[in-house]
Amino acid sequence: MNKEQNTFSGSRSALAHPPIVQMAHGSGGRMMHDLIRNFFHAHLVSDQLQKGDDAATLAMGSSRIAFTTDSYVVQPIFFPGGDIGDLAVNGTVNDLCMCGARPLYLSAGFILEEGLAFDELERVLQSMAAAAERAGVQIVTGDTKVVDHGKADRLFINTAGVGILEHDHEMGARCLQPGDQILLSGPIGQHGLAVLSQRQGLEFSGEIISDTAPLHELTASLLAECGAAVHALRDPTRGGVAAALNEWAETSGVEIRIAQNKIPVLPAVQSGCALLGLDPLSLANEGKMLAVVASEWAERALQVMREHPLGRQAAHIGEVKAGSAGWVSLRTELGAWRVLAWPSGELLPRIC
Amino acid sequence: MDVNEPFRNPNLAERLLKELAADPQPAVIMEICGGQTHSLLASGLDQLLPRTLELVHGPGCPVCVTPVEMIDKAIHLAENRHVLFTTFGDMLRVPGSNSHLLAAKSRGADVRMLYSPLDALALAEQRPDKKVVFWAIGFETTAPATALAVWMARQKKVKNFSLLVSHVLVPPAMRQLLSSPQNRVQAFLAAGHVCAVTGWQPYQAIAEEFHTPIVVTGFEPVDLLLGIHRAMQLLRSGCGRVDNAYGRVVRRCGNEAALNRIAEVYCQCDRTWRGLGLIPASGLRLRDEFAEYDAEKIFDLQSNHAAQTGPCISGLILQGLKKPSDCPLFSVDCTPEHPLGAPMVSAEGACAAYYHYKTR
Numbered sequence: 089m090n091k092e093q094n095t096f097s098g099s100r101s102a103l104a105h106p107p108i109v110q111m112a113h114g115s116g117g118r119m120m121h122d123l124i125r126n127f128f129h130a131h132l133v134s135d136q137l138q139k140g141d142d143a144a145t146l147a148m149g150s151s152r153i154a155f156t157t158d159s160y161v162v163q164p165i166f167f168p169g170g171d172i173g174d175l176a177v178n179g180t181v182n183d184l185c186m187c188g189a190r191p192l193y194l195s196a197g198f199i200l201e202e203g204l205a206f207d208e209l210e211r212v213l214q215s216m217a218a219a220a221e222r223a224g225v226q227i228v229t230g231d232t233k234v235v236d237h238g239k240a241d242r243l244f245i246n247t248a249g250v251g252i253l254e255h256d257h258e259m260g261a262r263c264l265q266p267g268d269q270i271l272l273s274g275p276i277g278q279h280g281l282a283v284l285s286q287r288q289g290l291e292f293s294g295e296i297i298s299d300t301a302p303l304h305e306l307t308a309s310l311l312a313e314c315g316a317a318v319h320a321l322r323d324p325t326r327g328g329v330a331a332a333l334n335e336w337a338e339t340s341g342v343e344i345r346i347a348q349n350k351i352p353v354l355p356a357v358q359s360g361c362a363l364l365g366l367d368p369l370s371l372a373n374e375g376k377m378l379a380v381v382a383s384e385w386a387e388r389a390l391q392v393m394r395e396h397p398l399g400r401q402a403a404h405i406g407e408v409k410a411g412s413a414g415w416v417s418l419r420t421e422l423g424a425w426r427v428l429a430w431p432s433g434e435l436l437p438r439i440c
Numbered sequence: 441m442d443v444n445e446p447f448r449n450p451n452l453a454e455r456l457l458k459e460l461a462a463d464p465q466p467a468v469i470m471e472i473c474g475g476q477t478h479s480l481l482a483s484g485l486d487q488l489l490p491r492t493l494e495l496v497h498g499p500g501c502p503v504c505v506t507p508v509e510m511i512d513k514a515i516h517l518a519e520n521r522h523v524l525f526t527t528f529g530d531m532l533r534v535p536g537s538n539s540h541l542l543a544a545k546s547r548g549a550d551v552r553m554l555y556s557p558l559d560a561l562a563l564a565e566q567r568p569d570k571k572v573v574f575w576a577i578g579f580e581t582t583a584p585a586t587a588l589a590v591w592m593a594r595q596k597k598v599k600n601f602s603l604l605v606s607h608v609l610v611p612p613a614m615r616q617l618l619s620s621p622q623n624r625v626q627a628f629l630a631a632g633h634v635c636a637v638t639g640w641q642p643y644q645a646i647a648e649e650f651h652t653p654i655v656v657t658g659f660e661p662v663d664l665l666l667g668i669h670r671a672m673q674l675l676r677s678g679c680g681r682v683d684n685a686y687g688r689v690v691r692r693c694g695n696e697a698a699l700n701r702i703a704e705v706y707c708q709c710d711r712t713w714r715g716l717g718l719i720p721a722s723g724l725r726l727r728d729e730f731a732e733y734d735a736e737k738i739f740d741l742q743s744n745h746a747a748q749t750g751p752c753i754s755g756l757i758l759q760g761l762k763k764p765s766d767c768p769l770f771s772v773d774c775t776p777e778h779p780l781g782a783p784m785v786s787a788e789g790a791c792a793a794y795y796h797y798k799t800r
């Protein structure tokens with residue numbers, strides 16, 4: 089842990105973080121990244137974990153599968169455009185898709201707080217069922233626990249998922265190469281802002297609803313058309329596009345350059361962010377995809393994405409360079425270059 | 441329709457930049473507000489301005505100027521198990537003399553981040569078992585809302601609600617900066633949102649007395665350029681007066697209803713600013729009629745006069761005498777994850793802006 093170790097000694101005492109978990113460790117930014125790298129990876133050692141992808145890819149007999157898990161603690165559990173139920177299905181489905189797998193089966197574990205109303209639980213289950221049907225997956229096993237009032241916030245859900253890999257090329261966070269192009273499937277920031285505005289009772293023009301959606305068709309058609317030219321996929325959830333790109337740049341040891349004026353942002357999100365002092369690039373998405381594609385395939389890939397309703401507003405936002413390894417650079421609307429840093433701190437806790 | 445859209449227009453920005461580049465006169469201009477500092481760096485405007493023009497970053501980050509002593513008081517209060525402590529997000533991570541609120545929260549204190557003091561009042565109504573304290577920080581921009589919360593608490597006879605007030609006022613700080621023998625600032629960009637409340641009238645006397653142009657300025661890149669452009673015009677013609685480059689939001693007399701609300705609930709008091717020291721009549725405190733809502737009077741908050749210690753040079757940065765990049769700790773030991781000073785914590789702090797938007 090060396091430099092990341094938190095201590096209360098020396099001149100940093102006043103300001104060092106205490107050696108305990110804080111909300112910022114869950115926000116998808118640098119602190120969470122460091123916690124995983126320095127703590128979890130130190131104790132739970134496996135090649136798959138070290139790869140830092142959304143799901144593990146494993147050989148099972150003659151086939152390869154993808155396997156992933158995610159817990160959902162979003163608060164409030166109902167928000168504009170979705171609820172914790174469809175989020176729990178779509179999030180895990182998308183983690184599988186981003187490894188290039190076709191999602192098949194999900195498990196669902198529930199932690200219910202004493203006092204939760206049956207009709208709320210029912211609404212959540214209904215939307216889980218609808219989301220599973222839309223994504224073409226079955227929820228095949230589950231678990232339920234109830235805890236005392238006050239020991240959980242109404243309802244937490246864990247889902248794990250299994251999918252089958254129908255291609256055999258290597259892709260993921262380590263596979264970015266200089267010259268690759270970066271595509272984004274649509275406007276960013278909606279989920280993060282929708283949850284935040286609901287939580288804070290902020291009245292935005294009603295235009296901002298979560299983008300939660302399963303991306304399996306989008307990834308399937310992209311892989312069918314462009315195959316091994318697709319080097320990496322990611323759904324930029326917590327920490328947003330900024331965190332996803334920084335993670336890629338670090339893992340592949342490349343520089344990523346993007347142009348601000350190419351990044352689609354809805355006007356309502358833009359003005360909501362201005363009001364709250366937030367950057368759309370750091371906000372969570374739950375139905376968007378970043379794709380890294382070999383240069384000669386970029387145009388075709390963009391076309392394929394735009395043919396799907398969830399990729400209608402897809403954009404070509406930047407490229408991979410050998411440049412300065414680990415950096416993400418952004419060309420501002422005015423044409424100056426600056427760094428796009430990791431989002432930091434407790435931005436929007438519990439958005440998923 | 442986004443009314444700010446035209447003020448991000450790259451073509452307009454380019455035209456203004458060309459005009460500025462044609463003017464060889466060197467100048468030092470201070471943007472008061474941390475939001476403007478962020479916009480300057482986020483848009484890359486700092487890199488595009490002519491080298492003859494130096495922008496220095498002012499003390500307009502309420503989180504940054506809150507002294508250590510006040511932060512210690514807040515933490516002390518938050519750790520009282522009868523208290524539910526609430527404030528704006530950035531305050532949670534600002535270091536006091538040996539901890540910060542987020543650390544207190546991780547240790548079990550009930551600390552919540554809110555977007556509005558009215559939410560704190562609502563919380564007080566929901567939680568009669570707790571004493572809900574809202575830490576009222578900020579400039580004239582946030583004061584109307586905190587004043588309204590207290591006023592409504594009295595109206596509704598809510599007894600378990602109070603404010604820890606550390607509001608500060610911009611004009612006295614400008615006076616202090618201009619009076620300093622070390623001052624280099626030749627013109628100010630005044631903070632648009634503060635002026636939306638106060639109007640630009642209060643700045644007129646300062647501009648005249650110190651013969652210094654003050655331009656009310658907004659936050660989009662083109663707003664900043666318009667502000668700088670006007671400031672240069674005023675400097676060239678030797679005019680010490682106020683000009684308004686944020687007319688779509690700011691009026692001469694400001695927002696009368698908001699000002700009345702502030703005056704009804706608060707009165708001026710001396711206040712210590714981090715980096716600037718004690719400035720007479722630069723803060724707000726609750727009027728005696730509202731003493732029952734004043735956390736400093738309700739709770740026993742000993743003042744320990746903790747001073748800023750350690751190697752952080754935020755005091756010099758807040759006075760515009762140094763840049764974050766002049767600090768030897770910047771981005772080496774001091775990062776947003778391990779901040780050694782308030783300007784690295786706050787979203788409006790100059791050090792955080794330099795860190796987030798650094799160039800190579």
Ligand code: SF4
Nearest residue numbers: 752753767774781791
């Ligand atoms: S970089 Fe850190 S230590 Fe240096 S002045 Fe800024 S906040 Fe203080």
